[in-house]
Amino acid sequence: MLYHFSEDPGIEIFHPRQSKSFPGLPPVVWTIDREHAPHYYFPRDCPRVIYAKPEKASGEDFGSFFEHTSADKVIAVEKAWLERIRETRLYKYTFSEEPFTLFNQTAGYYISRQEVRPVKVEPMGDLLDKLLQERVELRFTPSLHPLRNRIIQSALDFSIIRFGNAAPENVP
Template sequence: MRPAAGEVVHFSEDPTITRFEPHVAATARQPEAYVWAVDAARAPDYWFPRQCPRAMAWVRPSTTEADRAWLGADRVHAIEYGWLPAVQSVRLYAYRFAASDFEPFGPHRHAMVAVVPVVPLGPPEPVGDLLAHHEAAGIELRLTRNLWAFVDSASRSTLGFSGIRLGNAKPRPNELHA
């Protein structure tokens, strides 16, 4: 489930939205109100329940052979074991929008934002089996007891890296005994 050419997509567990209003997200790092969407390359980052903490790493042209060997695949998404039942059972929907209603956000330009209300191009589409989407896209999904070792290794590497909802991850192992 990715947007077609000229489109961006927003994923939601709510299939009843007819108009998206800009707002400041609870997890926002900026004070401006936006409607958020993603391009085709980053759509797989959102093939998860909204609150699921996840880390993504992928090979870039500048990735070292050592980091490529550590990752063991071209792209890996990691979640904690406890989130697997939610990934398997969530009913996720994709809302498609005209990309022309959005502007790239940030230095990597894969997140897209609208500063005015936007209406989807059509009704939301059920995304379906999230594990099957990962498999079809060639993305390895890793299950971990605790996400932080993967986060720390990937973020210090030459790999591309992103983390979403990491505040919902289990505490770091060294924080459990503090």
């Protein structure tokens, strides 16, 4: 099964749309696999930095990012978003994999160039509780900039979502 998360509970048909992130791609419907679904247990516009434990647990990056956690994945969010996360009503749309093709395995993205109807839609409930049920560590920080700047220089698999909505970087 594949998923899409939305604050809109009434989407009956998902129509292909142009992506701002991939302007050269024709209009598509986007979904996410189960492994990467927790990346989207947030309000749509919430900026976040996500990184995963490497398959081979060694090296400087492993020590820098995973030495003090048993989690396989870390999701960092600005603390200013905490109340919005608590208040957001998010819905999980479930889809059959049939009309979708893998777009990016590292990110877990699947796409369809045709209209797609969800198999079911259900409210997510308490998003923080849902995240705590996953094998992730959730971190709140005043600013995502230091982590983003460090993670993009690492060899880890990472995802940076909606960073354009992050608070401006503090300038000394």
